[in-house]
Amino acid sequence: MRYAIRTLTDYSRLLGISGESKGFLYFSTTGFEQLHGSHSSSDARHEGEVGLQSEHIAIWGANTDVGKTLVSSGLVLSALSHSRPVHYVKPVQTGFPADSDSRLVSKVVDSMCGDDRLVQNFTSSTLCAWSDAVSPHLAVGPNDSVDDQTLVKRIRDALYDGEYVTILETAGGPGSPGPSGKLQCDILRPLRTPVVLVGDGKLGGISTTLSSYEMMKIRGYSIPLIAILENRERTLENYKIVRANVEEDTVVVPLTACMLPEGDETPDPQLKEWLQDNKKSFDMMIQHLLDSHSERVSSLVSARKEALETIWWPFTQHDSITDENQVTVIDSRCGEDIIVFSPERKTLKPLYDGCASWWTQGMNAEHVPGLAKHVAEAIGRYGHVIFPRNVHRPALDLAKSMVKDVGAPWASRAFFSDNGSTAVEVGLKMAFRKYMKDHDLLEKEEIGIDVLGLHGAYHGDTLGTMNAVAPSVFNGRLQTPWFQGRGLFLEPPIVYMRQGKWVGIKGNDEFEVGSDDVFVEDQERRAVYVKEILASIDRHVHETKNIVGACIIEPVVQGAGGMRMIDPEYHRAMADVCTTCRIPIIVDEVFTGIWRLGVESATLSLLNIRPDIGCYAKLLTGGVVPMALTLASEEVFEAFGGDSKAEALLHGHSYTAHPVGCSAGLYSLRTMGSPDSNANICTPIQHTCNCSRKPGQTCGKMVPLWDSDAIHRISHLPRVQGIFALGTVVSVQLKSSNSGYESNTAVSVTEDLMQRGIYARPLGDVVYIMVTPFTSKSRCKSLLNELETVLT
């Protein structure tokens, strides 16, 4: 029979001991109560913050029945004898109250500590308990389970600060399911509490110990210590092989076998003897754990100064960093949060990664372990292998998937490179060759070739991509004296929502977009644009004697240029002109592609343009490593055919099509794009888009993530010039006299957001928040609430 504890009376009666004196915490189906938790600093902590002022240690077992509670007891006693108060926490207990590790440890402390003062220094807690003596996921009933977030929050609250050492004992092995059925090592990952792994000393125990170790390592846990109780026959010495197969920073300690009669949990003579025998080991272990903690904290503290001495950051004026407090130390990442160190508060604090780490991040907490496993598998199987004329499955399947899905229906070929910048350089080479072939210019040496592009565009930092944009602070002579803006750069009309209405801005003019849906086609507006663009090209060719050999755009939204939304009709007009003039169109979807704007490809789905060449990176690997693809039509590919190698595309990078990136890409594309794994992808029944997919196929659009009422409200705020929300992005242009990248208007807004747990980066007078394609609507809602509050 299942038993859910509801009151303290129940609990005390059942245990036959005084709950009050031990400071038990317990969880009941009706709520959580803390009876003796005055040492917890949780009240003072921010949401999700974990203190580093004292040591928190998690005891994990390589298996059941390896002696976790024995090791916990030994560590508790040793910490007490170091004159440290100790809090023992058992987050999940089954078989309760017959089984209670808290009670066992308490009894051990009572029995072993003659000194009353030491007993006073000990508290223990059981956070959740169920009566069935089975795995937690089987012990819970339909009404008395606990979800992962709640469990983590309860544990976080039970991590005492101040002088306390907190010892947290998990249940089962790292891969054992918790109450929710998710794996315990995944559930507790947000805490990343340093681990004592209790290994298995029995026959076969080397394998279970090492596989548990690796399972935790690939989830990013630090494991300062492994303790292994010898097998009863004292013959195996498993610790030796274990020691040879773990990192140097993991200490492996053998403990003697414990001959405890099975099932008896009173601290009997054998247990006392065992604890005495291993006292020295436990003292050494506690010392090592305390030292590891100190090293961890000093490493976090010193990282800022060390960074200022060695690192040269991109896009950073180092002379403006006058204080090491201007440097943020990142301890780790957990799903959509980055975990940063607060030197003043001595805590680790999650911040929502609201810039998606330079627009690269695509996974949420649930999918990160899967991505990590895929990448690890790719390294184990392939590492890296040279690519020309070779093929391996991850590259092939990623290329096919990108051509078929993102590049449908225009693309047929995939060329790999390393990042957005190289993808665009490759795209430019492709486009120019195609143009020269189409227009019989291959033999003409004297003609200059320019691109058609837009002001505010950004395509990367290598010279070729810099030459493809208008002069600016990023590519001027000061940055690179070799810069030469080689193009006709037009000033595009932009659009945003202002006071609840879509408006367009064209130079000093404004116009109303006559629709609630800014993507609805307007032939009249487009015709005007076409005329203007044609005239500009004519003028340019006449003035420069150069030809226009390629067109390059970031579909719908210019990213680095200020998170600006271009009037979709203008992009369509450019495409119309280029199709007429047989100028190849390159779409730079490095930022905008692969679900960033809520669709696989903004080009086709939002603009209904069929380009010749498309560039993809950033989200391509889901957010772990650099890799890029340039997709091309078969006609572009054929322009590089011929008898000689000199006619081929002679471009390549050492890590072309590296299997790590390809595997990450396959996993990301599959999980992001399927309604089975991503609740944000609308199902075939909800077809609303104008893509070419048949009914019954997934329609290829994400449901809107951002609450349209809130967007409307923000668009009315006095500080707001305009706003748009599209896919994973919400972007607010602030009113400002001094616009552009060098403006500082948005800095104070991002600082306010930071105080509210959102890591955002200013972009001149623009503030934006970017989520992942998996982010829940409720998370988007709370992010938008914070933004609204800050802007109000």
Added chain:
Amino acid sequence: MRYAIRTLTDYSRLLGISGESKGFLYFSTTGFEQLHGSHSSSDARHEGEVGLQSEHIAIWGANTDVGKTLVSSGLVLSALSHSRPVHYVKPVQTGFPADSDSRLVSKVVDSMCGDDRLVQNFTSSTLCAWSDAVSPHLAVGPNDSVDDQTLVKRIRDALYDGEYVTILETAGGPGSPGPSGKLQCDILRPLRTPVVLVGDGKLGGISTTLSSYEMMKIRGYSIPLIAILENRERTLENYKIVRANVEEDTVVVPLTACMLPEGDETPDPQLKEWLQDNKKSFDMMIQHLLDSHSERVSSLVSARKEALETIWWPFTQHDSITDENQVTVIDSRCGEDIIVFSPERKTLKPLYDGCASWWTQGMNAEHVPGLAKHVAEAIGRYGHVIFPRNVHRPALDLAKSMVKDVGAPWASRAFFSDNGSTAVEVGLKMAFRKYMKDHDLLEKEEIGIDVLGLHGAYHGDTLGTMNAVAPSVFNGRLQTPWFQGRGLFLEPPIVYMRQGKWVGIKGNDEFEVGSDDVFVEDQERRAVYVKEILASIDRHVHETKNIVGACIIEPVVQGAGGMRMIDPEYHRAMADVCTTCRIPIIVDEVFTGIWRLGVESATLSLLNIRPDIGCYAKLLTGGVVPMALTLASEEVFEAFGGDSKAEALLHGHSYTAHPVGCSAGLYSLRTMGSPDSNANICTPIQHTCNCSRKPGQTCGKMVPLWDSDAIHRISHLPRVQGIFALGTVVSVQLKSSNSGYESNTAVSVTEDLMQRGIYARPLGDVVYIMVTPFTSKSRCKSLLNELETVLT
């Protein structure tokens, strides 16, 4: 007492059964004998080749005592009933002959197969056996162990081809040690036999099953099937949670509990009943395994055609690929070998990766698992996080290590980017700024700035790096009409060994290098070069009115330009000139750095040049993912200081300092550079270099890997124009009328090498072999032998 089997008589007597009729193979301390192995096609196979004509299945256990042999028996019976002959192989047996899984399975077959024909279709083998009933690493004695290579070879020989299904049953769990003490999953990795993982149905078994699964996945094993015997109480249903946490391509099958009395291995009624009960499951499992095998083979077969339809390879004239046999399918990598599919032979065959996969590979088989684990940990802990003004440990430690070791003593700052090409673009931006600041040119808009470089140089494929080299087929108008060779490109003297002597070639002149050590300084020669270089610069400035604002060299060896060794005196002369004229020196060590030439940095250790800027990539991550570093002196860094952000270095990439690459880099640098982990690094006692390290510190040089006698012999061969061996590289220039990249002289040599199991790539009239910094001298010797044979 340990018992080593020495003769068949011993064996048969001990077993009390007829060895001949069962076709036992056995291993003895005096050798290996095959008694009934006519179905093995090993004779026809190349070294290391594994046939795919029939199914090989490896049975692994999540733990000891989970029912591996029961599952093996069930699969054997089912395969026999599918009319397939079956070979059961037990590579490692302890407790022998009292315990013998081979015997148990044989008895099951005898007892269950009424049909005599089926019994005839079964053979079984035990490959190594020891008498102690403990883990193999404890069972072996000092004289009767078996090394990993021998064990793998024996297993490979026991994998039958033809109609046979081979079922291989491992011992213990994936992380259990084999006879050598290495982990079984690492020992058997070269075979990568598809896995049936027998999970654990007991309490705690979910964790051991999933951790075993992940341990094998991160080593690149394919796991088509997991089978789990229910616990005896039939209550846990572990398979459900296991199924929810494995890839979709892994089928999870629950089997009923087996109530076999412990210790009894005769096929008693309970066992028979269990096999009958689960017959349907086993039939399904065998069918799935046969299907998986077919899919595996068809996927390998079809990959070539699929690649030709979708992939656009770098540096490849696709019109020259007229046949899918010109495409190589890579199944996996194993240490220094790539494993390729042979469509004619239907085998997987290891090829030595003699081009180090475009010069990126740095690990050997022993260190790959460590690298994989480090990377996996970095993904689990960090994924990727945005970098400017942020810092994380892997980036910080890698930057510090590179500055301190590779960049000593001149570098103080590390700037991250994605690949060699971007590292050089960054280097150029740094150098030009430094020059303009030093020479008060920041305000002068009209002056053109050129680089000083060498013919035959190669610095990458992006436009900025292409502009920094002389015009060639790679950067001409056909490739990119924006190309502009912006430099003074000098023709350097090259050196090689010819007929046992170092000679220099300068234009049409030849000279003798008056020393056995080509790096010994020769002030006289240098003075001549200095004069020539100064005169060239004067002429260039006079003719073009441009200034020379940076110097860029690949120290010692030009890589892509033809694996040519430049006269070290010439590089020194260039550096002298640049120091005098205050022209910043960029060393492009993307190829030459980080142990490729046997030292951390060729610049300092071999040339004794102190540059201003250094570019590193390729080996920087040990060979898994792209990442680059540009190191700079403090003076260069300071040239970007100032009040405004516009003066900062405004360059950056999304994945700047990605933790995956940084962690891989840290592991690689540490293991490659320490005599503790790399036997090729000379110890402090063997100091022979002129680096700045104190006695007692590691001297920073690798011992010579290539046999100098063989190099001398090859230098005398009639087909050989010249040869040099340096660090991990041996390069042979062949006699040829038509030199350069478009020459085909070397193609036939590389084809011959391929036949001998070495994957090499031609570079015009040059053939080279490249190993890793870990490669053993004996492996280098055998590679050089093959090269000598092919060239003779």
